[in-house]
Amino acid sequence: xxxxxxxxxxxxxxxxxxxxxxxxxxxxxxxxxxxxxxxxxxxxxxxxxxxxxxxxxxxxxxxxxxxxxxxxxxxxxxxxxxxxxxxxxxxxxxxxxxxxxxxxxxxxxxxxxxxxxxxxxxxxxxxxxxxxxxxxxxxxxxxxxxxxxxxxxxxxxxxxxxxxxxxxxxxxxxxxxxxxxxxxxxxxxxxxxxxxxxxxxxxxxxxxxxxxxxxxxxxxxxxxxxxxxxxxxxxxxxxxxxxxxxxxxx
Amino acid sequence: xxxxxxxxxxxxxxxxxxxxxxxxxxxxxxxxxxxxxxxxxxxxxxxxxxxxxxxxxxxxxxxxxxxxxxxxxxxxxxxxxxxxxxxxxxxxxxxxxxxxxxxxxxxxxxxxx
Numbered sequence: 001x002x003x004x005x006x007x008x009x010x011x012x013x014x015x016x017x018x019x020x021x022x023x024x025x026x027x028x029x030x031x032x033x034x035x036x037x038x039x040x041x042x043x044x045x046x047x048x049x050x051x052x053x054x055x056x057x058x059x060x061x062x063x064x065x066x067x068x069x070x071x072x073x074x075x076x077x078x079x080x081x082x083x084x085x086x087x088x089x090x091x092x093x094x095x096x097x098x099x100x101x102x103x104x105x106x107x108x109x110x111x112x113x114x115x116x117x118x119x120x121x122x123x124x125x126x127x128x129x130x131x132x133x134x135x136x137x138x139x140x141x142x143x144x145x146x147x148x149x150x151x152x153x154x155x156x157x158x159x160x161x162x163x164x165x166x167x168x169x170x171x172x173x174x175x176x177x178x179x180x181x182x183x184x185x186x187x188x189x190x191x192x193x194x195x196x197x198x199x200x201x202x203x204x205x206x207x208x209x210x211x212x213x214x215x216x217x218x219x220x221x222x223x224x225x226x227x228x229x230x231x232x233x234x235x236x237x238x239x240x241x242x243x244x245x246x247x248x249x250x
Numbered sequence: 251x252x253x254x255x256x257x258x259x260x261x262x263x264x265x266x267x268x269x270x271x272x273x274x275x276x277x278x279x280x281x282x283x284x285x286x287x288x289x290x291x292x293x294x295x296x297x298x299x300x301x302x303x304x305x306x307x308x309x310x311x312x313x314x315x316x317x318x319x320x321x322x323x324x325x326x327x328x329x330x331x332x333x334x335x336x337x338x339x340x341x342x343x344x345x346x347x348x349x350x351x352x353x354x355x356x357x358x359x360x361x362x363x
Contacts, residue, residue: 027334030341048255055263060301062262069258078258082265085301088294089266091287093273106275113274114267118294119333164352167311168345171319174306175326175340177298182327184295191295198299206304224297231296232288 010134017123017138024119024139025146027176032147034172035062036154042070050152057117057147061086063173064220077218084221092121101130108133115140118180190235198227306340315347 032053039049044066056062064081093113100109111133112124120139124131158166185192205211205219214222306323307316319340326339349357 023332023334027337030334030337042255044255048259052259052262055259056266058266060298061266063301065258065262069255072252075253075257075261078261079265082262083269084293085297086266086269087290088297089270090273091290091293093270094290097274100274109274110271113271116270116274163311164345164348164354167309167315167348168341170309171306171316171323171340171344172337174302174309174319175323175337176333177302178323178327178340179331179333179336181295181298181302182324183330186328191292194292195295195299198296199303202300203304220297220300223300224293227296227300228289228292231292232285235288236284237288237291238284 010132010137013132013134014138014141017135018141019138020123021139021142024123025142027119028143028147029150030169031059031172031176032150033154033158034169035059035066036151036156037158037166037169038063038066039151040155040158042066044069044155046152046156049155050148053151054144054148057115057144058086058089059117059173059176062151080221084224088118089116092116092118095125096121096131099125099131104131112136115144119143190231194227194231198223201227310344311348312351314351315344318347319343 035053036046036049039052039062044052049066052062052065056065061082064085065078068078068081093116096112096116097109100112112131115136120136120143123139124136127135154169158169161169181191181195185195201223202219205214205223211219303320306320307313310316310319322343323336323340326336331339353361
């Protein structure tokens with residue numbers, strides 16, 4: 001039986017979250033700075049880019065968003081893109097809902113849901129017991145302002161930076177993506193195969209003129225849906241088995 | 251036609267809010283469909299992989315530094331270097347390799363090139 005940790009006396013819980021927030025904030029700042037350069041290229045002001053980061057909290061999603069703004073893409077493309085690129089947050093939301101105490105209020109659920117990111121999700125579900133909104137508050141206390149400020153700053157001074165440094169920072173975001181996808185691929189051969197297939201397919205679709213009729217955003221949507229669906233059909237993922245494997249490791 | 255950026259920003263924020271908060275507020279039981287669960291399980295890996303390659307190679311001043319950053323990023327992530335270190339590793343790779351590929355004037359003079 002789960003013990004009850006959903007209490008509103010949360011000073012210690014808040015501080016616990018804040019400690020985890022420090023390394024996340026540093027990572028976020030470097031990555032969002034690079035994101036801000038993309039926002040600048042899309043024609044956004046520093047305020048707009050900071051606002052976008054504050055409201056969205058999504059690295060890959062915002063990167064896609066800025067590319068679509070740069071291309072003056074129709075809003076419907078933005079909506080489809082947001083749904084597809086951020087489908088993982090939906091999955092994380094489903095997983096998190098299983099960790100919430102049954103009597104968690106609607107506002108607390110909304111609050112904890114709003115701040116689902118890869119990092120916050122990983123920290124939240126790794127904690128024993130029920131989700132605690134004070135822990136979420138601690139997690140976001142440093143990292144979310146760092147994310148928004150980094151984006152705004154990247155947008156503001158990214159253009160007065162030498163080309164050399166722009167080039168340097170432009171790969172930070174991709175580095176972060178590697179850090180998210182490669183470690184699971186190392187543990188799981190199916191994910192490894194899927195990732196390699198993605199690299200190859202994406203390379204072909206983006207480099208062969210045959211596919212020039214699709215915009216960059218459309219290519220990402222089509223590839224994501226296609227490859228994920230094929231992988232799900234061929235290698236259905238069983239969470240029960242995964243959990244058992246995890247408990248064996250521990 | 252240029253659409254006001256705020257339309258993009260608020261639309262995105264609203265859709266994302268729904269994506270994140272709907273399962274938290276509405277779904278209180280596990281999704282039953284094995285296919286949908288598997289599909290959602292693979293989506294993050296697929297979408298991030300697709301967005302990274304070949305974009306990382308085109309992001310830098312020279313494709314050579316981009317490819318080097320790609321290799322360093324994958325190797326560093328493979329050894330569980332963590333988010334921050336992998337990102338910094340990729341950045342440093344580009345910085346150093348482009349200092350060699352496009353040496354700044356003071357460096358060329360220093361080396362007598």
